[in-house]
Amino acid sequence: MSKYHNFMQRPLSRREMLGICKGGFGSLAFMSMFGVLPFGCSRPKNIASDSSLYLGPHYMPKAKNVIFLYMDGGVSQVDSFDPKPRLTKENGEDPKKKFKVDATQFDNVGKILKSPWEFKQYGECGMPVSELFPHIATCVDDIALIRSMVSNFPEHTNANYFLHTGSGIQGRPSMGSWMTYGLGSENKNIPGYVVLDGGLIPPGGLDNFKNGFLPASYQASILRAGAEPVANIRPKEAIQNLQEEKLQFIKRLDDTFLGKMGEVDAVESAISNYELAYNMQSSIPELTEFSEESPATRKLYGMDSDDPHTRGYGAQCLLARRLVERGVRFIELTCPKVKADRWDQHNNLKDGHERNAHAVDQPIAGLLKDLKSRGLLEETLVVWTGEFGRTPFAQGTDGRDHNPSAFSMWMAGAGIKGGTIFGRTDDYGYRVIENEVTIHDLHATIMHLLGINHEHLTFRFGGRDMRLTDVHGHVIKDILA
Numbered sequence: 001m002s003k004y005h006n007f008m009q010r011p012l013s014r015r016e017m018l019g020i021c022k023g024g025f026g027s028l029a030f031m032s033m034f035g036v037l038p039f040g041c042s043r044p045k046n047i048a049s050d051s052s053l054y055l056g057p058h059y060m061p062k063a064k065n066v067i068f069l070y071m072d073g074g075v076s077q078v079d080s081f082d083p084k085p086r087l088t089k090e091n092g093e094d095p096k097k098k099f100k101v102d103a104t105q106f107d108n109v110g111k112i113l114k115s116p117w118e119f120k121q122y123g124e125c126g127m128p129v130s131e132l133f134p135h136i137a138t139c140v141d142d143i144a145l146i147r148s149m150v151s152n153f154p155e156h157t158n159a160n161y162f163l164h165t166g167s168g169i170q171g172r173p174s175m176g177s178w179m180t181y182g183l184g185s186e187n188k189n190i191p192g193y194v195v196l197d198g199g200l201i202p203p204g205g206l207d208n209f210k211n212g213f214l215p216a217s218y219q220a221s222i223l224r225a226g227a228e229p230v231a232n233i234r235p236k237e238a239i240q241n242l243q244e245e246k247l248q249f250i251k252r253l254d255d256t257f258l259g260k261m262g263e264v265d266a267v268e269s270a271i272s273n274y275e276l277a278y279n280m281q282s283s284i285p286e287l288t289e290f291s292e293e294s295p296a297t298r299k300l301y302g303m304d305s306d307d308p309h310t311r312g313y314g315a316q317c318l319l320a321r322r323l324v325e326r327g328v329r330f331i332e333l334t335c336p337k338v339k340a341d342r343w344d345q346h347n348n349l350k351d352g353h354e355r356n357a358h359a360v361d362q363p364i365a366g367l368l369k370d371l372k373s374r375g376l377l378e379e380t381l382v383v384w385t386g387e388f389g390r391t392p393f394a395q396g397t398d399g400r401d402h403n404p405s406a407f408s409m410w411m412a413g414a415g416i417k418g419g420t421i422f423g424r425t426d427d428y429g430y431r432v433i434e435n436e437v438t439i440h441d442l443h444a445t446i447m448h449l450l451g452i453n454h455e456h457l458t459f460r461f462g463g464r465d466m467r468l469t470d471v472h473g474h475v476i477k478d479i480l481a
Contacts, residue, residue: 057183057451062415062481063381064186065324066179066446068332069364070163071356072202073156073342076115076390076400077408078429079353082147083119083128086427087112087392095393099428104401105154106346110394112428116350125419132357135365141419142368142377143412144479148423148432151388151404151439156203156344159387159404162439164208166468173212173459174220175443176330178468179450181218182457186327190287191221193330194323196316199337202387209332213461220332223284223319287322290315300370302362309336309359317367324371324380335360343386347399368412377413381449385409385442392428405431409442415449417481437476444473449480 078084091114095101101109117131122140129137136143153159158168165172173181176193185192195209202208209220290298298304301314313336320331335342336359340352364384371377389407390400406425412418424434444454447468454473458465 058453058456059451061449061451062379063413063449063451064379065328066176066330066381066383066450067320067324067367068176068330069360069382069384070202070332070334071343071360071384071386072160072200072335073344073356074159074386074388074390074402074407075343075356076345076349076353077147077403077406077425078390078392079115079117079349080130080132081128081145081408081410082406082425082429083115083130084392084425084427084429087429088114095428099426099430101393102405104391104395106395106401108395108401109391110396112392113349113394113398113400123419125421127419127421132353133361135362136368139365139368139412142372142416143410143418144416144420144422145408145410146422146437146476146479147406147408147425148435149385149389149407149409149437149439149442150432151407154388154402154404156387156402158204159402160202160204160208163385163387164204165212166440166443166470170204170207171210171212173214173218173468174209175446175468176209176220176332177211177214177218178457179330179447179452181214181459182447182452183329183450185329190284190323190326190328192328193218193220194328195220195222195332195334196319197222197224198313198316198334200335200342202334202342213466214459223288287326288319290318293318297370301366305362307358309338309355310362312336313359314363314366317363318370321367321370321374321376324376345390345399346395346401347397349399371413379414381414381416381446382412383409383442383446384411389429392430403430411445411479415481417479420479422476422479435478438472440469440473441476443468445476445479448475 078087090098090112092111095109095112098112115130119128119130120137121128122137124141127137127140127143127145129140151159151162153162153168161170161172162168164174166175174193176195180192183192193209206222209222211217211219298314298318301318302310303314303318305311305314313333316333316336320333323331335356338355338359340348340355343353343356345352368377368382371380371382386407386409388402388404391403393400395401406429422435423432423437425431426433447454447457454467454469454475458467460466
């Protein structure tokens, strides 16, 4: 197959034409005029892919950036965004007499369990939201709620890999890696794919954020909370020239090695990462300095809360906004480590979900409102989801087990039709009965809003063209503006 195969599917843009004509000299001139490409491409020259010459989106994007709010552990859909009066009516009854009960991870099926929280309708759209999320409830007219998500895996590690990489096995590229591979970065001083560590790395570990078979320069950079978000972010050398000389020496060694071995991704990516790390020493301290933010802005994010977890997650959400302002392509926030751990309440549902919700509710609403007030929500896609849902019956007496057969998630911002509810579950919130949405569909929709055709962004590996959505995925058009 020709390396120009993807270009032949549509007319060439001027930039693409310049990139493949006359040895690329026109493209070099174009780059010198603008400094960096609007949707810059930082791919090493040895990328083995049909899209190796591609320098931007396939078509005009709605979104320039993604903020992925990952709710680690699986939020209960029937306690958050999918009210089920029948659970209240049949509370305490045997679920096996009402419907077919699938095998659960811990095989401890209790009685039907009503939600401990009341639901109310909010916004002009009248979207029902539980008492768990009073702040997010004020933003529902900007939210497209999907109640019909399904996953292929009932266990955290595989479900996390599936959500993050489109595959339930370890070793595939994360969706953030795919996005930056396809679109590059707008800021040469900050990585294009950033994970903000709120205190909990999901089951499956850092492989949720890795580059897989893509070049190493596309893996996530993890920023921690605190005074030093990245190790060695402050130079150890007292004299700047000394550090620069060390870096130049390392580069000469690497260039000599490449001259003998030819193109080696690990070495080329290391060179690229050295250069990026050097630039980060000037950009990251400024990025994480909030003194210029007004007291009203910090209060909006809950950074004056009595709950330290709310303050911490509020700082992460504020940092996400600042990253968007600086052109970072894909930002993921992991959950804070509250006393009840992640959203994985196999017992003590009420206390655990309330602690987690209190930590993230106000900061997330503050993020949506702040982005909107600054005109950034029009070009930023915000995604909120866990890896699966919870059962409508108890595990034991007061918890809920894993349920991959139905869960709720939402998106807001660029290209999203706010105030929309899509999909439906049965009367118990146990299984999807209308408009099922898969993880592949979610990935296809995110890529579509970024201007990427999920079927065309590929990377040659293992003898075939690989993609995030594999051979699956459809854009969820009903939630698009």
